[in-house]
Amino acid sequence: MILDIKGLYKNYGKKPALKDINLQIPTGRIVGLLGPNGSGKTTLIKIITGLLSQYSGTVKIGENIPGHLANATISYLPDKSHVPTWLTVSRAITFFQDFYHDFNKEQAISMLHSMNIPLDSRLKHLSRGQQEKVQLSLIMSRKAALYVLDEPIGAVDPASRDFIIDTILKNYDSKHSSILLSTHIISDIEPMIDQAVFLKEGEIFLQGEVDDIREEKGSSLDELFREVFKNVV
Amino acid sequence: MSKTFSNNMPIYAQIIDMVKLSIALGTYTPGQKIPSVRDLAIEYGVNPNTMQKALTKLEELHLLRAERTSGRFVTLDTDVIEGLKKEIPKKIIKSFLQDMENCGIKTDQIIEHVQQYIAEN
Numbered sequence: 001m002i003l004d005i006k007g008l009y010k011n012y013g014k015k016p017a018l019k020d021i022n023l024q025i026p027t028g029r030i031v032g033l034l035g036p037n038g039s040g041k042t043t044l045i046k047i048i049t050g051l052l053s054q055y056s057g058t059v060k061i062g063e064n065i066p067g068h069l070a071n072a073t074i075s076y077l078p079d080k081s082h083v084p085t086w087l088t089v090s091r092a093i094t095f096f097q098d099f100y101h102d103f104n105k106e107q108a109i110s111m112l113h114s115m116n117i118p119l120d121s122r123l124k125h126l127s128r129g130q131q132e133k134v135q136l137s138l139i140m141s142r143k144a145a146l147y148v149l150d151e152p153i154g155a156v157d158p159a160s161r162d163f164i165i166d167t168i169l170k171n172y173d174s175k176h177s178s179i180l181l182s183t184h185i186i187s188d189i190e191p192m193i194d195q196a197v198f199l200k201e202g203e204i205f206l207q208g209e210v211d212d213i214r215e216e217k218g219s220s221l222d223e224l225f226r227e228v229f230k231n232v233v
Numbered sequence: 234m235s236k237t238f239s240n241n242m243p244i245y246a247q248i249i250d251m252v253k254l255s256i257a258l259g260t261y262t263p264g265q266k267i268p269s270v271r272d273l274a275i276e277y278g279v280n281p282n283t284m285q286k287a288l289t290k291l292e293e294l295h296l297l298r299a300e301r302t303s304g305r306f307v308t309l310d311t312d313v314i315e316g317l318k319k320e321i322p323k324k325i326i327k328s329f330l331q332d333m334e335n336c337g338i339k340t341d342q343i344i345e346h347v348q349q350y351i352a353e354n
Contacts, residue, residue, distance in 0.1 A: 214241075
């Protein structure tokens with residue numbers, strides 16, 4: 001089991017943020033963490049990646065609890081840029097190489113080449129969509145057990161979106177790793193994920209295989225999502 | 234480039250239909266080796282597990298044949314392929330009849346409508 005969460009609760013002060021989360025991700029899965037803004041997606045991701053350490057329940061990444069040992073096996077794309085934007089693209093690559101022993105420099109460079117991103121540009125001189133592509137390329141060039149992608153397709157245009165989906169599918173090794181990705185734009189990623197986890201007000205409202213849900217409900221996840229959350233946001 | 238999928242059917246079922254169409258149209262020729270699960274998943278823009286499921290079903294339908302070491306091949310059975318060629322128009326007619334019915338047009342009027350349309354065009 002790559003990720004195993006049992007009975008997870010998290011409060012911000014008195015306000016509950018996550019309630020009784022149970023989530024298991026075996027190897028070779030692409031799991032969509034879906035929910036409107038404020039449903040707890042980023043909180044859950046921050047617990048998995050060790051950024052929030054106050055919680056109750058058990059969280060295991062492989063054999064480890066969240067923290068530095070677990071983080072060596074997690075490749076994490078935060079919802080806000082984590083790479084200093086004054087770096088050039090090639091310096092950012094060196095930065096990742098210094099930090100992560102599982103980082104494959106050649107892979108990153110070839111991905112960036114295929115997206116026509118100049119290596120000598122400073123990140124802040126790139127468009128937001130290009131910056132997202134650089135970050136995703138860096139993240140996917142690690143050989144991690146778990147890729148945690150928080151809103152990987154926020155600012156890109158539809159053509160780039162296809163490219164990003166392509167990049168994720170091409171670069172993840174389904175024999176050794178899994179992906180957990182959060183989004184509120186479901187229609188974009190629906191064909192790519194095999195398991196969906198719907199969060200609603202901090203609780204898992206529905207989880208299952210995408211095609212089972214489509215078969216059972218006779219609608220896409222996107223339609224179901226709009227139906228369920230139309231009165232929430 | 235990834236494909237577009239409709240909302241009301243499981244994705245694997247839609248892949249099955251797309252592959253069937255490729256075989257019927259001869260885009261995939263009889264006996265041809267098809268790409269790996271991984272490459273097909275990327276081509277269709279879908280999860281590899283979803284692609285695997287679709288290919289397994291296509292094997293059960295004897296449209297594809299898996300060989301343990303060398304990969305997957307399109308069937309050589311011409312009867313199966315001929316059957317497929319007949320199945321596709323049936324499917325289109327079925328959904329057409331359904332649409333017409335939803336428009337309140339009775340089955341016996343449909344032929345008249347079709348003949349009139351053909352005559353006009």
